[in-house]
Amino acid sequence: xxxxxxxxxxxxxxxxxxxxxxxxxxxxxxxxxxxxxxxxxxxxxxxxxxxxxxxxxxxxxxxxxxxxxxxxxxxxxxxxxxxxxxxxxxxxxxxxxxxxxxxxxxxxxxxxxxxxxxxxxxxxxxxxxxxxxxxxxxxxxxxxxxxxxxxxxxxxxxxxxxxxxxxxxxxxxxxxxxxxxxxxxxxxxxxxxxxxxxxxxxxxxxxxxxxxxxxxx
Amino acid sequence: xxxxxxxxxxxxxxxxxxxxxxxxxxxxxxxxxxxxxxxxxxxxxxxxxxxxxxxxxxxxxxxxxxxxxxxxxxxxxxxxxxxxxxxxxxxxxxxxxxxxxxxxxxxxxxxxxxxxxxxxxxxxxxxxxxxxxxxxxxxxxxxxxxxxxxxxxxxxxxxxxxxxxxxxxxxxxxxxxxxxxxxxxxxxxxxxxxxxxxxxxxxxxxxxxxxxxxxxxxxxxxxxxxxxxxxxxxxxxxxxxxxx
Numbered sequence: 430x431x432x433x434x435x436x437x438x439x440x441x442x443x444x445x446x447x448x449x450x451x452x453x454x455x456x457x458x459x460x461x462x463x464x465x466x467x468x469x470x471x472x473x474x475x476x477x478x479x480x481x482x483x484x485x486x487x488x489x490x491x492x493x494x495x496x497x498x499x500x501x502x503x504x505x506x507x508x509x510x511x512x513x514x515x516x517x518x519x520x521x522x523x524x525x526x527x528x529x530x531x532x533x534x535x536x537x538x539x540x541x542x543x544x545x546x547x548x549x550x551x552x553x554x555x556x557x558x559x560x561x562x563x564x565x566x567x568x569x570x571x572x573x574x575x576x577x578x579x580x581x582x583x584x585x586x587x588x589x590x591x592x593x594x595x596x597x598x599x600x601x602x603x604x605x606x607x608x609x610x611x612x613x614x615x616x617x618x619x620x621x622x623x624x625x626x627x628x629x630x631x632x633x634x635x636x637x638x639x640x641x642x643x644x645x646x
Numbered sequence: 647x648x649x650x651x652x653x654x655x656x657x658x659x660x661x662x663x664x665x666x667x668x669x670x671x672x673x674x675x676x677x678x679x680x681x682x683x684x685x686x687x688x689x690x691x692x693x694x695x696x697x698x699x700x701x702x703x704x705x706x707x708x709x710x711x712x713x714x715x716x717x718x719x720x721x722x723x724x725x726x727x728x729x730x731x732x733x734x735x736x737x738x739x740x741x742x743x744x745x746x747x748x749x750x751x752x753x754x755x756x757x758x759x760x761x762x763x764x765x766x767x768x769x770x771x772x773x774x775x776x777x778x779x780x781x782x783x784x785x786x787x788x789x790x791x792x793x794x795x796x797x798x799x800x801x802x803x804x805x806x807x808x809x810x811x812x813x814x815x816x817x818x819x820x821x822x823x824x825x826x827x828x829x830x831x832x833x834x835x836x837x838x839x840x841x842x843x844x845x846x847x848x849x850x851x852x853x854x855x856x857x858x859x860x861x862x863x864x865x866x867x868x869x870x871x872x873x874x875x876x877x878x879x880x881x882x883x884x885x886x887x888x889x890x
Contacts, residue, residue: 459728466735473742476797478890491890493797495742498750498890509703531790534780536820552861553777555754599699606702629754630795630890 458643461512468517469495469638480520480631482572482617483640489617491630499630501623504577509598510613512641518566520635523628525562529553560624566637571614576624591616615639748886749800749849749877751867753793756859758849758869760880767880770873771858775865780814789814791864794847798887802842803878807850809835814864837871839878843887849877 472479473495481490487503532551560576573594578584594616605612619627631637659667674681723731743763750759753774760768775793782788809832816823824830837851852858852868862868869877 456725456728459725459732460723463728463732463735466732466739470735470739470742473739478795478797478888493888493890494744494886495739496744496748496750496888498888499752511703511706532776532778534778534818536818550857550860550862551778554861596696599696599703602699602703603695606699606706626754632795 464516479636481638485642505618508615513568515568518568521567522565525559529558555625558625558628560621569611573616574624575618576621744886751889773863773868776861795889798843800841800885804840807836807840808833
């Protein structure tokens with residue numbers, strides 16, 4: 430039984446060890462930062478919305494022309510796998526358990542409105558979009574976003590979900606390693622509303638830049 | 647006392663009790679010792695996979711940089727030179743920000759911000775696209791009422807705008823599409839001013855000011871009368887409009 434307890438303890442400690450990297454190479458970090466900044470400069474010259482993730486400052490930013498349109502603080506992050514070689518990546522898919530549904534307009538409702546009868550205003554608003562979702566990029570990078578639970582029960586549920594996420598990653602990493610596919614996944618925790626804002630603001634085709642902490646490069 | 651004609655019936659077992667009974671009837675293979683061994687084997691395998699996955703994640707090399715300009719050999723720069731270059735790049739990125747006044751529209755929060763540099767001069771309550779879909783059962787056409795996102799400019803400034811009611815507005819209200827174009831003119835629907843950003847999208851006024859702050863428009867950005875007037879007077883033609 431003691432051995433079992435010891436093994437279980439080791440298992441709990443493993444995910445924390447998973448993202449510890451080699452000693453920081455300042456030069457490599459500066460070079461990657463240089464390449465990322467060059468890519469951002471190119472993006473900022475285009476009339477496009479793009480998304481940056483500054484993991485050092487723990488902030489997600491929706492930007493255009495170098496202007497921060499919205500800054501979303503990240504309350505926690507962790508990752509599995511090393512940064513991919515590609516600096517500028519494009520969002521190819523957004524996945525969530527419950528996709529927000531668009532309302533198809535019924536002309537009969539408009540008639541009711543004209544006649545002064547009660548009618549329900551159905552539109553797609555921020556509360557209708559998911560706060561937990563997965564972003565998949567063209568270079569294989571995956572970003573799992575989780576909106577923080579506001580109640581104590583919600584926070585507990587989220588801690589449990591994050592724990593399960595960490596337990597599942599090594600298994601996926603083995604599988605990806607054997608199949609020869611690169612694997613980098615980030616877990617970001619934001620406030621529920623900020624997670625929803627992020628889902629709302631970025632759509633397929635939006636470029637994304639990640640500023641990794643120097644020690645991870 | 648028990649009546650022989652009406653014997654007392656035992657209460658029906660609950661769902662949970664029935665589930666327990668069913669599970670109890672499933673025969674488990676092997677002896678208890680073998681089952682214990684099997685448990686340890688599965689747990690050990692799981693642990694092994696967890697350890698190997700963690701080690702692979704920690705010690706796998708980061709992706710090699712991709713040479714974005716083939717043909718040119720990238721010169722290795724010193725750390726100090728790289729640092730200086732990075733600072734210059736950051737300045738260049740900041741330098742691309744709009745000069746003078748510009749407008750930022752938050753479609754999720756239904757807000758319009760009038761800005762100069764990093765300073766917000768005014769925050770206004772707005773109504774952006776509803777995200778609803780309208781289908782034309784006869785023509786097979788379809789419309790999605792989203793506010794477009796991206797980098798735009800004010801291309802047109804109109805006072806006392808007249809709304810030319812499009813086909814979708816008739817279909818939405820279950821009305822027939824008129825043949826004469828004069829029947830489409832709707833003065834007073836867009837407020838006193840309208841600022842065009844292209845493709846038929848405008849920042850304009852509304853008759854439904856109580857719905858400001860909600861996503862109810864057909865893609866245009868609606869503002870209250872006072873805010874619209876201030877925006878109209880502040881923003882010139884060519885003013886940048888960043889919508890996210």
